Amino acid sequence: MIPSIMTLPNGLRIVALRTEGVPLVTIGVAYHVGAAHESPHQTGYAHLFEHLMFDNLARPDGKSFDELVTDAGGTSNAYTTYDWTYYHMTLPAAAWELGLELEAERMRGFAISPAALETQRRVVIEEIAENVFNQPYGTAQMLLARAAFSDGSCYSWDVYGSIEHLRAMTLEDARQWYERYYRPNNAVLTVVGCVESITAVLERTAELFSTLAPSSIGTHNECRTAPRHARHVERDSVLPADMLLCAYHLPGIHDRSTLSTAKVLATVLGTGRSSPVARRFVYDEMLAHTAHVGLDQREHASLLEFSAIARTKSITADLLFEHWQTLVREFFLSRQPLSEEHMERARNKIRRRYAQSFQTTEGLADMLATATLLYGDPERPWKELSELTSIDRDALCNLAEKLFHQEPAIVEYSTVPQ
Numbered sequence: 001m002i003p004s005i006m007t008l009p010n011g012l013r014i015v016a017l018r019t020e021g022v023p024l025v026t027i028g029v030a031y032h033v034g035a036a037h038e039s040p041h042q043t044g045y046a047h048l049f050e051h052l053m054f055d056n057l058a059r060p061d062g063k064s065f066d067e068l069v070t071d072a073g074g075t076s077n078a079y080t081t082y083d084w085t086y087y088h089m090t091l092p093a094a095a096w097e098l099g100l101e102l103e104a105e106r107m108r109g110f111a112i113s114p115a116a117l118e119t120q121r122r123v124v125i126e127e128i129a130e131n132v133f134n135q136p137y138g139t140a141q142m143l144l145a146r147a148a149f150s151d152g153s154c155y156s157w158d159v160y161g162s163i164e165h166l167r168a169m170t171l172e173d174a175r176q177w178y179e180r181y182y183r184p185n186n187a188v189l190t191v192v193g194c195v196e197s198i199t200a201v202l203e204r205t206a207e208l209f210s211t212l213a214p215s216s217i218g219t220h221n222e223c224r225t226a227p228r229h230a231r232h233v234e235r236d237s238v239l240p241a242d243m244l245l246c247a248y249h250l251p252g253i254h255d256r257s258t259l260s261t262a263k264v265l266a267t268v269l270g271t272g273r274s275s276p277v278a279r280r281f282v283y284d285e286m287l288a289h290t291a292h293v294g295l296d297q298r299e300h301a302s303l304l305e306f307s308a309i310a311r312t313k314s315i316t317a318d319l320l321f322e323h324w325q326t327l328v329r330e331f332f333l334s335r336q337p338l339s340e341e342h343m344e345r346a347r348n349k350i351r352r353r354y355a356q357s358f359q360t361t362e363g364l365a366d367m368l369a370t371a372t373l374l375y376g377d378p379e380r381p382w383k384e385l386s387e388l389t390s391i392d393r394d395a396l397c398n399l400a401e402k403l404f405h406q407e408p409a410i411v412e413y414s415t416v417p418q
Contacts, residue, residue, distance in 0.1 A: 001017060001019075001358075001382070002379070003016065003017040003368055003378045004016045004017070004198050004202065005372070006206070008184065008206060010183075010184045010185060010209070010210065010212055010213065010214045011184050011185025011186075012185065012187055012189060012212070013187070013188045013189070013372055014188075014189050014190075014206075014209075015188065015189070015190045015191075015372050016191045016195075016198045016201050016202055016205075017190075017192045017198075017368065018193070018194070018198050019192060019194055019361060019364070020194065022194065022361075023092060023093040023094070023193075023194045024091070024092065024093055024193050024194060024361050025091055025092075025093045025096040025099065025191065025193030025194065025361060026088055026089070026090045026091075026190075026191075026193055026360075026361035026362050026364070026365040027088065027091070027096070027103060027190070027365070028086060028087065028088040028189070028192075028365040028366060028368075028369045029086070029088075029107075029187055029190075030084050030085070030086045030187065030188045030190075030369035030370055030373045031085045031087075031182055031186055032083070032084055032181070032186045032187070032373055032374075033084065033085055033177075033181035033182075033186065033221075034080055034081045034082045034084050034085055034159070035047070035080065035082045035154075035157065035158070035159040035161065036082040036083055036154040036221065036223050036298070036299070036300065037154075037181065037223075038154075038157075038161065040156070040157070041165065042165050042168075042169070042173070043157045043165045044124070044159075044161020044162055044163075044165050045161065045165075045166075045169060045173070045177055046080050046085060046159070047080040047124065047159050047160060048120060048121065048124050048161075048169065049085070049177055049178070049182075050085050050087075051120040051123060052112050052120050052174060053087065053106055053182070054066060054076075054078075055112055055113070055116035056105075056106045056111050056112050056178075057102075057105055057106065058111040065102060065106070068098070068102060069089050069099075069102070072091055072095045072098055073091065073095070074089050074090055074091035074095065074099070075090050076089035077089075081159065082154075082155060082159060082298050083298055083299040083300075083374070084370065084373055086369060086370070087103075088362060088365060089102075090361060090362055093193055093194045093195055096201065097204060099191075100191070100201075100204060100208055101208060103189065104208040107182065107183070107184060107187070107209065108212055110174075110175050110179065112171070112178075117169070117174060121166055121169065124166060125166060125167070127160075128160045128163060131160075132160060137239075137309070137413055139234070140243070140413075141158045142157070142160070143411045144247055144303075144305075144411050145157055145158050146230070146232065147228070147229075147230040147231065147232045147409040147410060147411055148228065148230070148247050148249070148409035149225060149226055149227060149228060149301075150228050152226075153224050153225055153226035154221075154223040154225065155223075155225060155298065155300070155301060156226075179215065179217065180215055180217045181215070183212070183213070183215035184209060184212050185214035185215055186215060187373075188368075188369045188372045188373045189205065189209070189369075190365040190368045190369045190372075191205070192361045192364045192365040223300045225300050227301060229249075229406070229407040229408060229409050230409055231409070231410040231411075231412070232412070233412045233414055234411070234412065234414070235413075235414050235416065235417060236413060236414075237416075237417060239415050240313075241309060241310040241311065241313050241415065242310040242313070242315065242317040242320070242412065242413055242414055242415055242416075243307070243308070243309045243310065243412070243413040244306075244308050244310075244321055244411075244412055245305060245306070245307045245411040245412075246305070246306050246307075246324070246411075247303040247305045247306075247408055247409045248305075248403045248404065248408050249301065249302075249406065249409075250262050250301070250303065250304055250403070251301065251302065252299050252300040252302060253298065253302065253374060253375075254299075254375075256384075256387070258399065259297060259302060260388055260391060261391055261395050261396060261399045262295050262302070262304055262403075263295050263297075263350075263388060264346055264347075264350070264396060265295075265304070265396050265399060265400060266293045267346040267349050268342055268343065268396065269331070270291065270293025270294070271293070272345075272349060274345060275293075276327060276331060277291045277292065277306070278291060280327055281308055281320070281323065285323070286311055287308070287310065287311060287315055287319070287320060287323060288308040288309055288310055288315075288320065289309045289310070289311055290308065290309050291306075291307070291308040292307050292308075293305070294307075299374065304403065308320045308324070313415050316414070316416070317412035317414055318412075321410070328400070328404045331400070332396075332397055338393050338397070340393075343393055343396075347388075350385070350388050350389060351385070351389065354381070354385045357381075358381075367381040368381070
């Protein structure tokens with residue numbers, strides 16, 4: 001698959017890819033703005049604005065963005081990360097022009113009303129209450145941000161941000177956020193699906209978007225990462241069991257070699273029931289209900305994370321950490337090579353993960369948008385798959401030796417009183 005790419009004079013990058021099969025089209029827009037672009041005193045703006053963009057229409061018929069998409073037989077959604085925000089809709093292939101028209105209207109100008117701001121503010125605050133403060137271990141990512149990055153640095157708060165800051169956001173704050181970051185020169189638009197002509201798609205996209213003005217403020221953001229290795233213990237006797245989350249620092253996504261190796265390392269260690277982490281913690285020694293290793297890739301500084309929730313209250317977070325260290329020593333620090341079976345199993349999991357994304361218009365549109373936004377290369381997903389499946393055991397052991405000699409940032413939930 002070779003996507004077509006076009007850049008308009010206002011800076012908007014457009015990536016189009018024709019697929020065969022199901023008559024659907026996905027239109028995605030990635031904006032290069034996320035929680036890392038916020039200030040320490042105005043956190044949560046990126047995620048709140050993700051919600052607000054669904055109200056950024058002022059149509060004579062009064063219909064909302066979601067109503068127009070649903071009436072056409074489509075679906076829409078969005079997500080926010082530290083470094084970008086992504087919007088996507090999937091429509092019947094014949095409705096691709098409607099999708100482009102709606103995205104052009106959202107990018108044309110600020111149309112959010114005071115009522116919309118109040119409504120979405122309430123929705124987001126309720127979302128934070130439900131997902132963070134009313135869930136066991138729900139504050140884990142918030143606490144890890146503080147443990148892994150120094151106060152005031154761009155990754156030292158979570159994407160949800162502060163409820164206090166959200167309550168203080170004004171309509172003028174929202175307008176300034178839009179006018180700085182939600183402009184064509186800070187965005188990538190993708191069109192993926194069973195369309196008749198890519199040429200027609202590109203021509204219509206140029207007609208709709210070429211008149212939109214770029215940001216005159218500048219979209220560059222200075223991100224000071226300031227990693228640290230703190231330990232935070234959260235004590236709560238009503239929790240069902242202890243929980244451990246520890247994170248090891250890695251470079252940002254532009255160190256492609258290191259991050260690709262780290263992705264394979266996380267897959268080998270902790271993805272799936274057959275992984276060493278799952279076997280050790282969940283099935284063989286029955287220490288944990290769940291145990292996982294994941295890679296949190298970010299633009300400026302990434303984290304490799306291990307997490308486990310103890311099976312019973314008699315198993316402490318400290319014990320979980322001891323067993324994690326033992327497992328790491330056995331597999332890597334002793335320099336005993338991993339088996340080829342472990343490596344091939346990981347490669348197959350990676351191939352399957354990418355194949356699943358390549359098979360849907362939603363997956364392809366997302367991958368093309370983020371690859372173009374962050375790397376300037378819409379073909380990056382295919383290159384990345386080739387890189388990942390060619391990484392060998394020596395590369396994995398060399399990275400693990402450097403990584404696991406670090407002191408990790410740690411968050412513990414303990415059911416034991418002080």
